[in-house]
Amino acid sequence: MTRIWVVRHGQSMLNAAERMQGWSDAPLTALGQDQATERGRDFAAAGITFDVAFSGDGIRHRETAARLLVAAGSDLQPTSDPRWRELCFGRLEAVRARKFVRLMQAHVAADNPFFATLDALAAEDPLAESPADVARRATEALHDVASAGSEVLVVTSGITILTLLHGLGADLSHLTIGPENLSVSTVRRIDDGWRVDRAAMPDPVAV
Template sequence: MTRIWMVRHGESLLNAAHRLQGWSDAPLTARGVEQASARAGDFARLGVRFDAVVSADGIRHRQTARVLAPEAERAEDEDWREICFGALEGAKVRKVSGMLARFRDTADPMREVLLALAARDIGAEHPDVVVARASAALERAAGLGDEVLVVTSGITKMLLLGALGGDLSRVTGGPSNLSVSTLDGAPGAWTVTRAVVDEL
């Protein structure tokens, strides 16, 4: 059995500026590095030793992985990237917040917003495409050891957890930087054991 420790990257410069990142990229802020260092301390206290570390291919992901597991060999997998927002890449987050208000009475407001974006912008990624690529990345990560750290982004993480039946009812406003989710299992058979937690 493999345990996947899926972690959102630390605060980036675009996070701090309240801008959508998607496939756009920015390095971590000093606060983002501190967040990653604190989470590394949590893993050390728990005695978690990673057999492998995989990150998305953005600088924010690579920096976070390096702080979380400085001694481990790290690999990159572009399928762990954040969803692409198309023309809204780099836009102020409030543009999506306004759309969320329109869908607030639906079962999954964020998914509805992402579907609306994909329907009107050919450059915006469909959420099902994100789930498919993240699922493929998850299967590849499973072959790397018993304890595998994955550093990804918030929406990609939420879409995958939702597709795997994770209970996201307590997550409002998206997962925080360095939030942790765990998946236990093997290729094709995963259980979400921690949906999204800020404290270990």
């Protein structure tokens, strides 16, 4: 049985500036570095030993994975994969997050105003990705890492995590905003299917 630990990256400089990040990139802040180290210590305390590690190809993903692994007592080097990138916001890359919040007002009647806004952006901006686009590439990557070991670490981004878990049928009703930095989700590969045991939980690792 394969267990995949899907972790959101630590706080980046663009997170701290409250800007849309997407494919734009920025290093971790000092807080983000501490978050990654602390989560690695949580894994070590829980006795989790990773067989292999993957991350998105952004500096915030790679730096989080590297710091987490060191703190967890692992000598693994994470393999970066662009399929674990965040959703691309197109022309909204790096804009103030409050602009996106204003755009959501046009979709408040939708079942999921957040996803509806992203779908609308993708429909009018050829550079932007839709949640379905991200779910497809993340699910493909998930299938690939499932054969890499029994305990697998993946460091990725918030919307990528949301779209992946949503596609796997996870209950996300506890999330009033996106996943917190260094939140942890666990997905198990069971026979030909998937089971989500934890969905973007901010508390220390529980096995």
